[in-house]
Amino acid sequence: MADTFGSKQTDVAVRDDVKDYYGKILKKTADLKSKACVPGAKPTRGYIRKALDELHPEVIARYYGCGLLVPECVAGCRVLDLGCGSGSDCYVLSRLVGQSGHVTGIDMTEEQLEVARKYMDYHTQRFGYKKPNVDFVQGYIETLREAGVEEASYDIIISNCVVNLSPDKASVLREAYRVLKNGGELYFSDVYSNARISESLRADKVLWGECLSGALWWEDLMRLAEEIGFTVPRLVSANIISIGNEQLEKILGDYKFASATYRLFKLSKNSEKKGCLVMYDGNIMGSEEKFEFDAKYTFKVCIKVVEVDGDTAEILKSSRFAEEFTFQPQPGCRAASGTCRAEPEVMLDPFKQAQQFGGVTVASSTGGCCGPQESCCE
Structure with a gap:
């Protein structure tokens, strides 16, 4: 390359x-x-x-x-x-x-x-x-x-x-x-x-x-x-x-x-990537109702628990966002064996993602209770 x-x-x-x-x-x-x-x-x-x-x-x-x-x-x-x-x-x-x-x-x-x-x-x-x-x-x-x-x-x-x-x-x-x-x-x-x-x-x-x-x-x-x-x-x-x-x-x-x-x-090379359940506490300034982490995950206060893959779990636990979430083990989840239900992260094509939203892509409503035009907890 x-x-x-x-x-x-x-x-x-x-x-x-x-x-x-x-x-x-x-x-x-x-x-x-x-x-x-x-x-x-x-x-x-x-x-x-x-x-x-x-x-x-x-x-x-x-x-x-x-x-x-x-x-x-x-x-x-x-x-x-x-x-x-x-x-x-x-x-x-x-x-x-x-x-x-x-x-x-x-x-x-x-x-x-x-x-x-x-x-x-x-x-x-x-x-x-x-x-x-x-x-x-x-x-x-x-x-x-x-x-x-x-x-x-x-x-x-x-x-x-x-x-x-x-x-x-x-x-x-x-x-x-x-x-x-x-x-x-x-x-x-x-x-x-x-x-x-x-x-x-x-x-x-x-x-x-x-x-x-x-x-x-x-x-x-x-x-x-x-x-x-x-x-x-x-x-x-x-x-x-x-x-x-x-x-x-x-x-x-x-x-x-x-x-x-x-x-x-940048995660520690010894980090253990296990999927888990997370709850967003709603204390990030400007994101009190929902935190748009990326185009896959938007965490909403009105949703009690969101299932995340191992990569996302380790990022949230290891980064400055750790204090903004409550973490719970995911019953029966073994990341190494692939039994976690949350799909592993893949890099998204920015062209395809933008085209889905008329030329502009914003954070998705994954993990949420409503569509993109609705308020958080309707």
């Missing part, structure tokens, strides 16, 4: 082109030539909108993400943002992790980091903190060690439409795995293709900068995750991308693209 662009010399050239594109060519969101790197259609929760309203306008103006990256249950966590840009996601998370948490943003583009650092004092004062709980580091997401990011030092890693810009995606995921704690999560939104992109298109600087020709074939994400040691990628949301540029569409031909958010977890 090709997970790098080519030689080290070629990889450096690609990184330099991306630095120029996002540092010198793009000055604001409106400068983008396609609709690939724009926010997705999934609605933003009220507490996140409130945090967004507190951000400085210049930080917002330099936003190039393909989906707002704010995972649930982040209070007190240490969070790393790969390719933080001007810091919009970092500052939202700075507000949500609180004074006891910490957020680090890393980016290779000096111009973007200059904007992010410029408003550290502004946001510290706006949030009412005694000291900053965010810092910004210049470096490459493929070589976090060289940037001084220590092993097993973060609870959560986010990345917002950045992995597709890297010529060496395997190194990005390996480094993310290295710096995550056991039970930690890589929660990232990115652009995926419906097939491997040809070498000729991968050489197009504009298409690469627009998050298209560097997109990973979604099936290759599954292979990389397994190779590195992550759990099966859990699809959270996806939408089909409309390029919105006839010239670029003609060049791309039959290739299709989707913006998708996945969860990958």
Whole structure:
């Protein structure tokens, strides 16, 4: 499987082109030539909108993400943002992790980091903190060690439409795995293709900068995750991308693209994966009635018990979500013998899932008592 662009010399050239594109060519969101790197259609929760309203306008103006990256249950966590840009996601998370948490943003583009650092004092004062709980580091997401990011030092890693810009995606995921704690999560939104992109298109600087020709074939994400040691990628949301540029569409031909958010977890190698019964306690901010974990599982307070497979059970028990659930043994379940009724997790095709919902997929109602248009406990 090709997970790098080519030689080290070629990889450096690609990184330099991306630095120029996002540092010198793009000055604001409106400068983008396609609709690939724009926010997705999934609605933003009220507490996140409130945090967004507190951000400085210049930080917002330099936003190039393909989906707002704010995972649930982040209070007190240490969070790393790969390719933080001007810091919009970092500052939202700075507000949500609180004074006891910490957020680090890393980016290779000096111009973007200059904007992010410029408003550290502004946001510290706006949030009412005694000291900053965010810092910004210049470096490459493929070589976090060289940037001084220590092993097993973060609870959560986010990345917002950045992995597709890297010529060496395997190194990005390996480094993310290295710096995550056991039970930690890589929660990232990115652009995926419906097939491997040809070498000729991968050489197009504009298409690469627009998050298209560097997109990973979604099936290759599954292979990389397994190779590195992550759990099966859990699809959270996806939408089909409309390029919105006839010239670029003609060049791309039959290739299709989707913006998708996945969860990958790092579990202890000695973890025992047994299916079990879980009850959601309803204490996650913004998810008091239901917690949309992924496109397979939505946990609802009105449902007393939900049966989950071994992978999901171990993720919930080992991660920051452990205190939000009550766990019960599943009678007669032996994961190794395959007698658990909950089906093992498989990676979902973002294109098929999005098409089922008219171009946008949201968390399913699995484990719930009602359909997608009904309130939780009717």
